[in-house]
Structures are given as structure tokens and as C-alpha cells.
Amino acid sequence: MTMSSIKIECILPGNCRLGESPVWEEASNSLLFVDIPAKKVCRWDSLSQQVQQVTVDAPVSSVALRQSGGYVATIGTKFCALNWEDQSAIVLATVDKDKKNNRFNDGKVDPAGRYFAGTMAEETAPAVLERHQGSLYSLFPDHHVEKYFDQVDISNGLDWSLDHKIFYYIDSLSYCVDAFDYDLPTGKISNRRSVYKLEKEEQIPDGMCIDAEGKLWVACYNGGRVIRLDPETGKRLQTVKLPVDKTTSCCFGGKDYSEMYVTCARDGIDPEGLLRQPEVGGIFKITGLGIKGIPPYPYAG
Numbered sequence: 001m002t003m004s005s006i007k008i009e010c011i012l013p014g015n016c017r018l019g020e021s022p023v024w025e026e027a028s029n030s031l032l033f034v035d036i037p038a039k040k041v042c043r044w045d046s047l048s049q050q051v052q053q054v055t056v057d058a059p060v061s062s063v064a065l066r067q068s069g070g071y072v073a074t075i076g077t078k079f080c081a082l083n084w085e086d087q088s089a090i091v092l093a094t095v096d097k098d099k100k101n102n103r104f105n106d107g108k109v110d111p112a113g114r115y116f117a118g119t120m121a122e123e124t125a126p127a128v129l130e131r132h133q134g135s136l137y138s139l140f141p142d143h144h145v146e147k148y149f150d151q152v153d154i155s156n157g158l159d160w161s162l163d164h165k166i167f168y169y170i171d172s173l174s175y176c177v178d179a180f181d182y183d184l185p186t187g188k189i190s191n192r193r194s195v196y197k198l199e200k201e202e203q204i205p206d207g208m209c210i211d212a213e214g215k216l217w218v219a220c221y222n223g224g225r226v227i228r229l230d231p232e233t234g235k236r237l238q239t240v241k242l243p244v245d246k247t248t249s250c251c252f253g254g255k256d257y258s259e260m261y262v263t264c265a266r267d268g269i270d271p272e273g274l275l276r277q278p279e280v281g282g283i284f285k286i287t288g289l290g291i292k293g294i295p296p297y298p299y300a301g
């Protein structure tokens with residue numbers, strides 16, 4: 001493999017406080033993403049280079065496509081349907097009702113159209129929070145919610161193997177990427193094991209996506225990079241460094257899903273760090289990887 005053709009561009013010199021949940025929408029040639037504390041869902045049109053945004057009334061931690069049109073998003077502790085035209089969010093289900101300091105974090109739709117998302121306690125500073133307060137949930141197409149497990153610190157990256165038989169998951173403060181057996185017809189998970197332990201300089205594992213070869217890409221918060229992992233061997237295959245430290249998540253998009261988009265955060269960076277990273281808070285596009293992704297699954301409800 002040749003690394004020489006890799007190009008990293010800041011395509012949107014935005015000012016994300018905590019950019020997350022990049023999702024490519026082929027129908028509109030757009031990248032969707034959220035800025036969690038800014039309570040914004042953004043949509044960047046790759047053709048016009050224009051950004052539209054919808055502001056909601058609580059931290060919005062993930063967004064996903066919806067088969068019947070519009071989007072779904074996790075807002076506060078609610079799974080919501082998001083109507084872009086009239087900017088409304090309709091609550092589909094609420095979780096963690098007994099945990100007033102919790103909010104949802106990362107979320108993604110499974111190959112059967114269930115919206116998976118986990119929760120965490122609100123942070124007082126990046127990665128500083130009450131431990132073990134989060135849980136992992138999914139919203140089924142009929143709008144009922146199932147809970148998988150609790151005791152989560154920071155529920156983060158998630159994706160499914162290409163044959164839909166494995167669910168990959170990151171609880172950031174475990175510093176590991178885990179795998180479960182996945183039963184697509186029922187949405188049940190079992191047999192948790194770790195497939196990769198981050199090295200010290202890789203820092204904190206955050207968002208994750210799978211590529212068309214079944215390898216995992218993990219954004220490393222404070223590590224300023226995305227890493228490509230082989231979940232079968234547990235080996236790191238590639239590291240792509242970015243010009244910002246707090247890389248938060250990644251997805252494939254663009255023509256044939258041949259480009260990678262990476263979000264990042266500026267919250268928690270000191271003045272010296274901000275000077276060192278002029279593009280902090282932007283959205284990055286990586287081209288020339290020579291590897292493609294797969295389209296995101298839409299929520300089926």
C-alpha cells in the first residue's frame with residue numbers, strides 16, 4: 001500500500017465545540033454531523049459547500065438517516081425524529097429517566113434499521129465524569145427500546161461487521177474496541193470480548209466506522225489521528241494523523257464512499273493548543289486512502 005497519495009483537507013473551517021456523528025447522505029450529496037454542546041445538527045452540501053443547521057433544545061449527540069424521510073437524532077436522553085423542513089424534533093422514546101445528569105452519546109443504525117445509542121453522565125471536563133452511569137440501548141422500528149447493558153462510562157463508537165454477525169463497540173474509558181456476536185433478526189448481542197487495546201499515544205478511542213474490507217477505523221480523541229484495525233487479528237494496519245488533537249469520529253462518504261470525513265472538538269483545548277491547531281473545530285476530508293466505506297443504514301421506523 002502506498003501512503004503518499006493521502007490528502008487531508010479541512011473542508012469546513014467551522015467552529016465545532018464537539019463535532020460528532022458524521023453521516024453521509026448520498027441522496028443530497030451531503031455530510032450530516034452534530035455539535036453536541038452547541039445543540040446543533042448540521043448538513044454540509046458537498047456541491048454548494050453550504051451548511052444548514054437545525055438547533056434543538058438539548059445536547060444532540062448523534063444523527064442518522066430515516067427510511068421514511070428526514071432524520072432521527074439522540075437529543076438529551078431522547079430518541080427523536082427530526083424534520084429538517086420545519087426544524088421540529090418529535091420524541092419517539094426516552095431513556096435513563098432516573099438519571100438526571102445523563103445524556104445520550106454516540107449512536108448508529110444497525111443493518112436491520114434499529115437505532116443503537118448509548119448514554120453517559122454529563123462531563124465536567126473532557127473525559128471527567130461520574131463513572132458507570134451509562135447504558136447501551138436501541139430503538140426498534142416500532143419505537144420500543146431495548147437495553148443491552150449498563151455500567152458504561154462513555155458510550156461511543158459502534159458498527160457492524162459486513163456479514164452482520166458481529167457488533168463492534170467502544171466504551172471510551174476502557175481504552176478498548178470490543179466485539180459481540182450479533183443476531184440480526186432479533187438485535188441480540190452476546191459473547192463480549194476485546195479486539196484491540198489502544199496504545200498510550202493513541203489516547204482515547206471515540207467514534208468508529210467499518211470499511212468495505214471489514215476493517216475498523218477509530219478516531220482517537222487527544223490522539224489527533226484515525227487508526228485502521230483488523231478486528232480478526234487485533235492488529236493496527238494504518239495510522240492517519242490529522243492536524244488537530246481532539247479527533248472524535250469518522251465516516252466514509254463522497255463518490256462511491258471513497259472519501260473519509262473526520263470530526264473533531266475544540267472544547268477542552270487550552271489557548272496554546274488553539275494557536276497550534278488553526279483548523280481546530282473543522283471538518284476534515286481524507287482522500288487517497290484507496291479504501292472505500294459502505295453506505296449508512298437508515299432507521300426503519
Ligand SMILES: O=C(O)[C@H](O)[C@@H](O)[C@H](O)[C@H](O)CO
Pocket residue numbers: 018020036105106123125126127128154155156172204205206207221248
Ligand atoms: O463525543 C463524545 O464521544 C463525548 O461526548 C466526548 O465528550 C468526548 O469524545 C470524550 O470526552 C472523549 O472520551
Ligand SMILES: [Zn+2]
Pocket residue numbers: 020105106156157206207248249
Ligand atoms: Zn464520541
